[in-house]
Amino acid sequence: MLFLAYLCAVLKCIIYGTTIFFTSRLVRSIDVLDLLALRFLLSFFVMWILKTARVWKIHVGIRDLFSRRPGARPMKNLFLAALFEPVLYMFFETAGVALTTNITAAVITSLAPISSCIIEETLLKEKSTVLQKIFLACGIFGVLYIAFNTETGDGANSIAGILFLFLCVCSGSLYSAFSRKSSAGFSSLEITYFSCMLGALVFNAVNVVRHLFTGDILHYFDPYLDPANIPAFLFLSVVSTVVAVAMGNFALSRIQLSTMAAFGGISTLVTIAVGVVFGHEKLYVYHLIGLFFILLRMVGVSAISIQKEKKPHCERGKKTPCRMPDGRKTAKRQVRTPKKYTGAEKNV
Numbered sequence: 001m002l003f004l005a006y007l008c009a010v011l012k013c014i015i016y017g018t019t020i021f022f023t024s025r026l027v028r029s030i031d032v033l034d035l036l037a038l039r040f041l042l043s044f045f046v047m048w049i050l051k052t053a054r055v056w057k058i059h060v061g062i063r064d065l066f067s068r069r070p071g072a073r074p075m076k077n078l079f080l081a082a083l084f085e086p087v088l089y090m091f092f093e094t095a096g097v098a099l100t101t102n103i104t105a106a107v108i109t110s111l112a113p114i115s116s117c118i119i120e121e122t123l124l125k126e127k128s129t130v131l132q133k134i135f136l137a138c139g140i141f142g143v144l145y146i147a148f149n150t151e152t153g154d155g156a157n158s159i160a161g162i163l164f165l166f167l168c169v170c171s172g173s174l175y176s177a178f179s180r181k182s183s184a185g186f187s188s189l190e191i192t193y194f195s196c197m198l199g200a201l202v203f204n205a206v207n208v209v210r211h212l213f214t215g216d217i218l219h220y221f222d223p224y225l226d227p228a229n230i231p232a233f234l235f236l237s238v239v240s241t242v243v244a245v246a247m248g249n250f251a252l253s254r255i256q257l258s259t260m261a262a263f264g265g266i267s268t269l270v271t272i273a274v275g276v277v278f279g280h281e282k283l284y285v286y287h288l289i290g291l292f293f294i295l296l297r298m299v300g301v302s303a304i305s306i307q308k309e310k311k312p313h314c315e316r317g318k319k320t321p322c323r324m325p326d327g328r329k330t331a332k333r334q335v336r337t338p339k340k341y342t343g344a345e346k347n348v
Contacts, residue, residue: 017270085175099161102275139297265298
């Protein structure tokens with residue numbers, strides 16, 4: 001299961017790294033709110049079909065937020081997770097990507113381990129080692145090195161876009177923390193389903209009001225009718241929102257938050273590679289130097305976390321169940337004490 005969690009974390013980061021490319025392409029032709037509303041509407045529709053067809057076992061809905069029946073699962077952490085992502089995270093990311101270049105977006109979003117490390121220790125009470133913090137500092141140095149060498153005077157990057165991306169990083173870290181808390185009472189699919197549902201409700205409610213004020217409500221679904229937008233919508237709605245988020249929720253239920261955030265280096269690498277190959281953006285030597293330190297952070301933090309999570313947290317000499325870092329119980333430790341010789345057993 002631990003190997004599967006790490007595999008899901010890697011695949012999720014690869015998909016997220018490609019998401020920025022598709023998002024930047026769509027925002028050139030359609031409004032940001034149209035993109036968010038139609039993206040999550042399609043995502044929720046796909047998950048609703050899978051739930052109705054009983055392909056996925058999902059037992060949570062919007063009415064559970066207002067349920068007061070005895071024995072009901074607590075919804076606070078699940079609601080906060082869905083609020084921070086997709087509602088806040090996706091808004092800040094989409095707006096930030098629209099106002100910056102792919103490389104700038106990749107650099108700023110790679111700062112996620114910093115906020116994740118802070119939130120991990122304050123909200124989850126999970127500690128990272130000194131060596132892990134050193135590797136995280138390597139990643140910070142790599143990000144700052146790229147940032148200080150990147151020119152923003154050409155108008156491609158704006159202060160508002162950079163601010164939106166920083167808020168995106170904070171929202172993503174808070175989502176990861178509350179998603180990890182929610183995993184105690186909900187499956188990864190249920191967390192994904194509720195997040196898509198809340199995102200579809202919020203973004204479409206705001207977008208419908210906007211279209212009513214502008215008087216073009218009859219053109220609400222026009223972006224779906226453009227064949228050039230279909231591949232991007234399918235990737236963002238199904239692959240990025242449904243598949244990648246489900247894999248991320250599963251990984252967060254098994255591995256530590258700072259470890260999950262360290263994999264963000266993969267997203268940074270993929271985003272820059274896609275921007276250079278398909279977006280014809282320029283790659284400079286300072287990008288490579290910064291990426292080296294970002295990947296060093298990812299490998300170092302992950303290697304230490306793998307060693308930590310293989311060891312059960314047991315107190316020596318106590319007859320209490322051992323627990324793995326994800327909370328799973330192992331077999332009880334049986335401490336054998338040598339039998340004391342009293343002389344009564346001696347045959348006379």
